[in-house]
Amino acid sequence: MISSIKETKQDKIFLAFVYLLLTVALIVVAYPLIYILSASISNPTIVAAGEMWLLPKDITFEGYRRVFQxxxxxxxxxxxxxxxxxxxxxxxxxxxxxxxxxxxxxxxxxxxxxxxxxxxxxxxxxxxxxxxxxxxxxxxxxxxxxxxxxxxxxxxxxxxxxxxxxxxxxxxxxxxxxxxxxxxxxxxxxxxxxxxxxxxxxxxxxxxxxxxxxxxxxxxxxxxxxxxxxxxxxxxxxxxxxxxxxxxxxxxxxxxxxxxxxxxxxxxxxxxxxxxxxxxxxxxxxxxxxxxxxxxxxxxx
The missing domain is CATH 1.10.3720.10 (MetI-like)
Known part of the structure; x- marks a missing residue:
């Protein structure tokens, strides 16, 4: 039988802090990647106006078409x-x-x-x-x-x-x-x-x-x-x-x-x-x- 170690209150607080820190780090790293990916398939006018800040808007693949050509x-x-x-x-x-x-x-x-x-x-x-x-x-x-x-x-x-x-x-x-x-x-x-x-x-x-x-x-x-x-x-x-x-x-x-x-x-x-x-x-x-x-x-x- 595998015995489990009971976590103390301090351990739970520390674990919650670690998860919070990792979540913030994930957001800091992931946001630029998601933004660039969304901007590459969004209308450039909307992107330049600052209306697109995370998810793509007015999707277009014109940029990739021009890249491939x-x-x-x-x-x-x-x-x-x-x-x-x-x-x-x-x-x-x-x-x-x-x-x-x-x-x-x-x-x-x-x-x-x-x-x-x-x-x-x-x-x-x-x-x-x-x-x-x-x-x-x-x-x-x-x-x-x-x-x-x-x-x-x-x-x-x-x-x-x-x-x-x-x-x-x-x-x-x-x-x-x-x-x-x-x-x-x-x-x-x-x-x-x-x-x-x-x-x-x-x-x-x-x-x-x-x-x-x-x-x-x-x-x-x-x-x-x-x-x-x-x-x-x-x-x-x-x-x-x-x-x-x-x-x-x-x-x-x-x-x-x-x-x-x-x-x-x-x-x-x-x-x-x-x-x-x-x-x-x-x-x-x-x-x-x-x-x-x-x-x-x-x-x-």
Missing amino acids: DPSIWNGYLNTIIYTVVGTLVNLLVTLPAAYALSRRDFVGRNLFMILFIVTMFFGGGLVPTYLVVRNLGLVDSMWALILPGATSVWNLIVCRTFFQSSIPRELQEAAEIDGCSNFRLYFRIVLPLSTALIAVMALFFGVGHWNNYFSAMIYLNQQEKYPLQLVLRQILVLQQMSAQAGTIDATMATSLNNKAEVAALVKYAVIIVATLPIIAVYPFLQRYFVQGVMIGSVKG
Whole structure:
């Protein structure tokens, strides 16, 4: 027979407070998502007038129709997917081996290299020197200008190094070395398979960063056909902001700008939904890695 523990009055008050806090957090997080989704299928005039604050009104799918018919948006979508996939692979290929090497106690000079990495977290050359370096390397107006300058993140490097030090038992590595396992084989056949959770989390962190990045593209890319989706979205936002000055020009042009602004606002919300869906779809598949202990049972005795 399972005995139940009776909750005290203080426990009930605390539990009610927790539920209240979680409900408020849910509302704060969910409201912007619901608002954007509703705005993407509502009449842009009603949205601009502030008459729609939660549920959609005067439903229209004109924004999604224009998104699916606009070649620049689809081209930006394709560019973003390419930049995200290639950039994430480069990040993992650079970060994971470097972190593993820095986690090895027999790596001579690892503390010096770690100090040099950490210094870059506090001191940087700035935008102009970085642009000059990228230009001198011939990377301007190419995909690699968005990938190679940020090939690794020192913070993620430290996280990976800490994971290798704390989660990969030294005894397991020593046993593999006694059996004649080389360093490369140890890394690829033992360390990486035991680091599935770390790889998934790092891929998610790097991937989200590449997916949302627009500033580097705005600085280094000149040809519009190479723009990522976020930069295309920025152009739509700029078009909408231009309509705010419509009152200072003649009526014909003001009407034209207002019409374009309404279309831009409708497309803006639709693009936000379309651009966010892939990241939202990936999260459920990687969420378990945040709470799963992959090292349980890897060492016996």
